[in-house]
Amino acid sequence: MKAFVIEQAGAPDVLKLQDISSPEPTSEEVKIRVRALGLNRAETYLRAGKMGPITAPRVPGIEAVGEVIHDPSGTFRTGQRVATAMGGMQFVRNGSYAEEVTVLRSNVISLDGSKLSWEELAALPEAYLTVWGALDKSLGIQPGQTLLVRGATSSIGLAAITYAKARGLKVIATTRSADKVQRLRDMGADEVVIDNGAIAEQVLKLAPQGVDGVLEVVGAATVLDSLKAVRPFGAVSVMGLLGGGPVLEQLNLMQDLPAAVKLNFFGSALLGTPAMALKDSPLLWIAKEVEAGRMPSIRAKTFDFDQIPQAHRLIESNEAFGKLVVKI
Incomplete structure (x- = not known):
């Protein structure tokens, strides 16, 4: 071959x-x-x-x-x-x-x-299986919740937007480029924020109580700011490193981690392990939703x-x- x-x-x-x-x-x-x-x-x-x-x-x-x-x-x-x-x-x-x-x-x-x-x-496979792991398993998304997708113009970010909307969530997406705002809206984003590295204040204007969850695709460069936009008992799942290496030079557990906000990193190496049996994945459902035009x-x-x-x-x-x- x-x-x-x-x-x-x-x-x-x-x-x-x-x-x-x-x-x-x-x-x-x-x-x-x-x-x-x-x-x-x-x-x-x-x-x-x-x-x-x-x-x-x-x-x-x-x-x-x-x-x-x-x-x-x-x-x-x-x-x-x-x-x-x-x-x-x-x-x-x-x-x-x-x-x-x-x-x-x-x-x-x-x-x-x-x-x-x-x-x-x-x-579909890698993008949506990873999104499934981060959103369903790590964040425990539910219809009616608000999700922030940070780094939404990546393929994984686009998958997160379309999947979350199909699951009945409100989605706030970020991009560094104003030229990409309309595409993100076309993919289903309810709101789009231009990301300058410090957007928590803008996000809280759109979701005054804080978002229920954040899918952090940019990574260590923006995760501390993303944490500030989350409601108590909400969560941030990091699953990308678009902004550089995975290391935070300093994390103050009292000042940087808001009260009762959870933080984790989801790695797609879990796919197919006993912790994430792929027979339970929604991949076939997603394929049928795309085929029917209900997901872009x-x-x-x-x-x-x-x-x-x-x-x-x-x-x-x-x-x-x-x-x-x-x-x-």
Whole structure:
């Protein structure tokens, strides 16, 4: 099979299309024919050496959609439409930048019943499963609540807006660019705040009692300000690092953490573990909502398989507004 392989860290040109063997699935795995895949910053970080040295050939990619080739357990049938995400892809096993991928069965989700195109399906797994974890599991969202999405123009931020609105929440979204305000409203944001790094006062004008929850995609650079916009017993879930490294130089538990406000970091490595069984995920429901037009698509652009290096350049330019996908 053909796959993009990294043999040394570097610029997008280190991604080389090669012929490699396709491993057969063990009793705990499923082999999938990849029809399309979503692209993520985690893959650019791996390629650039920001996730440790490249000491052996690596196939990047942490998500894919396609058809089952073989499941030794018979849980998934041959030809069944499925999605997969995480489960050690690109780290301890080959990733999804390939014509075939062998993954943990616990990280496979049936897409039976969805007629959505492969490229639209490819925009869903990593973004929406992560949003599901942060919003439902970490923040415990409920209809009628108010959610602040900080860093809303990222693909994960756009997914959070569309998912929260479909779940009946009011959404306040942030962007640093006035040019993107209307797009965020089109995606479902009820209010949009231009983010200058200190927006808590503006948010409290829109939600005087404080928001119920914050999805913090910018990260350490803005999390202390986000905490100030939350009501007592509300919460902030950090799930992105767009603003830089994950380290706070100083956190005063009495002054910086408002009374009874919860703070956590949600990592998508939990997906498919006993703590977050993917059989319970809403991914198929989301696919059907997008197919019916009740949720807007977050897909921004589709690339051919051999264009993955160009796609990496677009991600690193920070000019992509939405999810980039690859169709094989």
